[in-house]
Amino acid sequence: MDEAVLFETLKEYFGYEKFRPLQKKIISSVFEGKDNLVIMPTGGGKSICYQLPAILLPEITLVISPLIALMKDQVDGLNANGVPAAYLNSSQQESEKEAIFKQIDDKEIKLLYVAPESLQVVDRFLTDGKVSLIAIDEAHCISSWGHDFRPAYTQLGYLKNRFPSTPVLALTATADKATRNDICKQLNIPKAKKHIASFDRKNLSLEVKPGIKRFEQITDFLKSRKKESGIIYCLSRKTTEELAAKLKVKGFKAEAYHAGIEHDKRSNIQDDFINDEKKIICATIAFGMGIDKSNIRWVIHYNMPKNLEGYYQEIGRAGRDGLPSETLLFHSYSDVIQLQKFASNSKNEEVQLAKLDRMKQYSEALSCRRKILLGYFGEYIKEDCGNCDICKNPPEFFDGTVIAQKALSCIFRLKASEPISAVIDVLRGSQNELVRRNNYHELSTYGIGKDISWRHWQQYIIQLINLGYIEIAFDRNNHLQLTEQSKKVLFEKEKVYLADVKEEKETATREIEKTVSNSLFERLRQLRLEIAKEEGIPAYLIFNDAALKDMEKQRPMSDSEFLLINGVGRKKMEDYGYRFIKEIIAFSKEKREKKTVKKKKTGNTYKETLSYYKEGLSVEEIAQKKGIARNTIFTHLIKLYDEGEDVxxxxxxxxxxxxxxxxxxxxxxxxxxxxxxxxxxxxxxxxxxxxxxxxxxxxxx
Structure with missing residues (x-):
């Protein structure tokens, strides 16, 4: 395929001047008729790898997609860009399906999205040669090694037999080596070319905090982000509902979302979030795969995810427009215990537990989190990222031998019969019912650590677990017990170095609203929302936040200038250009007028000072009359003197x-x-x- 044609199509339909890494290489491979496996992180631009070839290929492109919401979102986006696309699924009436079949026969559709369960419906009218490309989205769902196995995907291997001369393009955001090989094997594309993009999403900040007072930490986090959209992932349906209810009481626009909510209500919640009517979704992992919202600014994990693949995919839903976005994970041992119970009920228990262990190691890390995350997917970076909590506040190590000896001795005196919370209570000399009932106040280790806070003890004991001196007996109600290694500290004078647990620093006060209400970005955002409501489509399908930011910076005031904005294609310029340019011109005019008024006011205030000075008033009297500071009057007088006034x-x-x-x-x-x-x-x-x-x-x- 001619390179010039590829770039023209990219700008015409998608509004971009250049391809992202790997996109052009993958697209060229598709035109060569080869099978391909694409591993590209969320927000990396997977969709263009099959959507752009679909526009230029002679016959229809078949896209296998797991969720109805995802199909609708993609089709709406394509239609908004002027690309004819449709979807088939179980939610449609027969008359709707027949109308789509006719469009296919008349070659009016370039892309057809189908759920794996509905493939037999397509079978009746498609033959080899009539399908130019088969794209399988969320391809990891075919593998039991993957983090989101779906039995319906296992039948997709027949597609290569059914359409032998049609190239297959399998795409996923997350897959380790074992999963990648399994995908190719099950789809019957053993010679597929593997394209693995960088997993490094530099715009995402990574932070992990202990799961203590989670609600208070979340509300503190949200206070300065009221205009931003975000997702809070929870382990249980009950938690999503309780958390959403508590946030509503605090005045936040929050909703719960999980598979137990009635279908229509769930769709309405999702639409409200997509259209910026609701800012916060408290969800189980059922939420997110079905949406392509580009301006999600933050993702919080209220509970720890079960593996790093799921975690990576979920945080990847933030900042898909490339703008800075934040991720926050709360980590606690109660989550680990709950996830271990889930894993013990699964068919591949061993795999699930091993992956959970990696997730736990990530959460407790004292080194750059991005290095750990990228290393898991086989990508290694030399330098620390500088955009995770560890890099921003690296730990300092100190000789913690005495602290370790106190903790280990206490566990020994308790005969390894209590979990971490009770051990800390004894160390700190608490006088609660547990201590009194078991006569723990009579132990020699009772109160020997009262000078150390509860939070610090918790962190030190977690470090001792990571260092291998203590282990958690999950089969004995999570009691802490000593390992063989602990004897070296207690009896052989082995030194223990612990990371210093710093008090959380007060961060510089953020502006209460990141986006100033009278900024051009905010004005364009409001216009986008207005148009979205008129057309009944999600706001980000008109323009994403990155495009609006570019408009704010470039201030285009003509069609040709507007076309230069990243993300503006020919159709979007024709559909929306006039209204956005009009808003930009109006905003710029208002700014000029305000500057003129301010200049006049500034001039007047200096003249006023001069007038009082000529009347013989002292600096203190002038300051009092004008209600401003004494040193400001001196500044006025110096300026007047400099300009030649009689001062x-x-x-x-x-x-x-x-x-x-x-x-x-x-x-x-x-x-x-x-x-x-x-x-x-x-x-x-x-x-x-x-x-x-x-x-x-x-x-x-």
Whole structure:
């Protein structure tokens, strides 16, 4: 395929000037008729790998997709870009299906989305040669090694037998080596070319916090993000509902979402989120795969996910427009226990437990989290990322031998019969019912760690578990017990180095609203929402946040300038360009008018100061009359003097001090730094006096 045609199609239909890494290579391979496996992270641009070839290929492209919502979203997006597409699934009436069959016969459709369960419906009218490309989205669903196995996908292997001369393109965001090989084997594409994109989503910040007072931490996090969309993932349906209810009480636009909610209500919740009517979704993992919302600014995991594949895919739903986005994971041992119970009921228990263990290691890491995450998918980086909590606040190690000895001795005295919370209670000398009932206050280790906070003890004990001195007996109600290695600390004087648990620093106060309500971005966002409601489609299908940010920066005021915005194709320029350009022009005009008014006001305030000065009022009296600071009046008088107005600055500087400043000017090599003069005079001459003296010397030579 001609390279120029590829770039023209990319700009015409998708609004982009250049391909993302690997896209062009994959598309060229498709045109060569080869089978391909694409591993590309969420937001990496997988869809274009089959959508662009579909526009240029002679026959229809068949797309296998697991969720109805995902199909609808993709088809709406394609139609908005001027690409004829449709979907077939069980939710449609027979009349709707027949109308689509007719469009296929008349070659009016370029892409047809089908659920794996509905493939037999398609079979009756498609033959080899009538299908130019088969794309299998979320291909990891075919493998029991994957994190989201779906039995319906296992039948897809027959497609290659049914359409032997048609290239197959399998796509997924997350798959380790075993899963990749299994996908190719089961789809009958053993010679498929593997394209593995970088998993490094640099725009996502990574943070893990202990699961203590989660609700309070979440509300603190959300206070400064009220205009941003985000997802909070929970392990249970009950938690999603309870959390959403508590957030509503606090004034947040939150909704619960899980498979137990009635279908129509679930669809409405999803639509409200997509259209920015609702900002927060508290969901089980059932939510997210079905949407392509590009402006999700944050993702929180209320509970720990069961594996790193699922975690990576879920955080990948944030920042798909490439703008900075935040992820926060709460980690607790109660989550680990719950997930272990889930794993013990699964068919591939051994695999699930091994993957859960990797997830746990990630959560408890004291080294760059991105390195751990990328390494899991076989990608290795040398430098620390600088955008995770560990990199931003690296731990300092200290000799924690005494702390370790206290903790290990306490577990020994408790005869390994209590979980972490009870061990800490005994160390800190708590007087609760558990302690009194079991006479733990009589132990020699009772209260030996009262000088260390509960949170710090928790962190130190977790580190000792990671270091192999303590283990959790999950089969004995999570009791802590000593390992053989602990004897070296207790009896052989082995040193233990622990990471210092820092108090959480007060971060610089964020602006309460990141997006200023009167900014151009906010105005364009409101216009986008208005158009979305008129057309009944999600707002981000019109333009994503990154495109609006580019408009705010570039301020296009003509069709040709508007076409240069990243994400604006010919059809979108024709459909929406006029209204967006009109809004940009109106905003720019208002800004100019405000600047003129401000200039006039500034001029007036200086004239007012001059008028009071000529009336003979002192600096203090002028400041009082105008209700502004004394040093601001001095600033006015210096400016008026500099502009040639009849202002005598000498009255504010004693002659001796003026001479001293003049002498200092020579000694300090004529520096303009007020701080240098202030320090030169050992802070004896005030800043105001220095400022005035330097202005006089400058003006009068």
């Amino acid at each position: 005598d600055l000498h009255q504010f500087v004693p002659g001796s001090e003026l001479k001293s400043v003049e002498k200092a000017k020579t000694e300090l090599n004529d520096t303009n730094s007020l701080r240098s003069y202030y320090e030169h005079f050992n802070e004896a001459i005030p800043y105001e006096t220095l400022k005035i003296a330097l202005k006089i010397l400058e003006k009068e030579g």
